[in-house]
Amino acid sequence: MxxxxxxxxxxxxxxxxxxxxxxxxxxxxxxxxxxxxxxxxxxxxxxxxxxxxxxxxxxxxxxxxxxxxxxxxxxxxxxxxxxxxxxxxxxxxYSMPKWLEEGLILYLTGSKLEDLKGEHKDALKRFMQEVSYEDIPSYVARYHNDNRSNFDPGFQFPSGTPSEP
Incomplete structure (x- = not known):
């Protein structure tokens, strides 16, 4: 350990x-x-x-x-x-579906579909198909454990993440 x-x-x-x-x-x-x-x-x-x-x-x-x-x-x-x-x-x-959690992590860390296999590739592909770049804050917020309706308007993606899927 x-x-x-x-x-x-x-x-x-x-x-x-x-x-x-x-x-x-x-x-x-x-x-x-x-x-x-x-x-x-x-x-x-x-x-x-x-x-x-x-x-x-x-x-x-x-x-x-x-x-x-x-x-x-x-x-x-x-x-x-x-x-x-x-x-x-x-x-x-958060309490979000596994595909969303995995896809979100892969997206925010800048993973590329061509570098992934299996479940990881499927999760990122689904994330990119179902969640537009602009909708990520509100889409993810609905799964927050404190039931936020939206993110702070100052939401910024970390550097190194794609500007859009």
Whole structure:
């Protein structure tokens, strides 16, 4: 089990983009997820049942990850942990369908359809088909746990996100 501070210090990870996305979604960054690093990718597959191209999963406050050194070698350690921490923050603040949550995260982190597979690709594709860029704030707000009717008019997308799908 890893402490988030260890991850940040040992692997030089940054939470800057998470803070920007949380500000966009108007949610507080209170990360209390448990991070479990598997010893090898076989163990990860045995525990999660996920294919090897999935680097980590988030379930009920717990992130289960492939070994960090493998994710770092693939060049995806920071983006994988960031992705799963966003699941954590969104699930603490919103009750939205899985496809919307996944699509929103992929969209806000700048993922491209051609780089994705399976459920991730399907979620981003559906998100881009069903939610126009201009409607993202109001569309997402209806799923907020405090039943917001809309976002603050100062809504800004974090830098690095597409200007439109």
């Amino acid at each position: 890893r402490n988030l501070n260890d991850l940040l210090n040992v692997y030089g990870l940054s939470l800057n983009r998470i803070y920007k996305i949380a500000k966009t979604l108007q949610i507080d960054v209170k990360i209390d997820a448990i991070i479990i690093e598997c010893d090898n990718i076989y163990e990860f597959h045995q525990i999660t049942g996920k294919p090897y191209h999935i680097g980590a999963i988030y379930i009920n406050g717990v992130i289960i990850s492939q070994p960090f050194n493998i994710l770092r070698q693939k060049g995806i350690l920071e983006s994988t942990i960031e992705h799963e921490l966003l699941h954590h923050l969104i699930e603490k603040n």
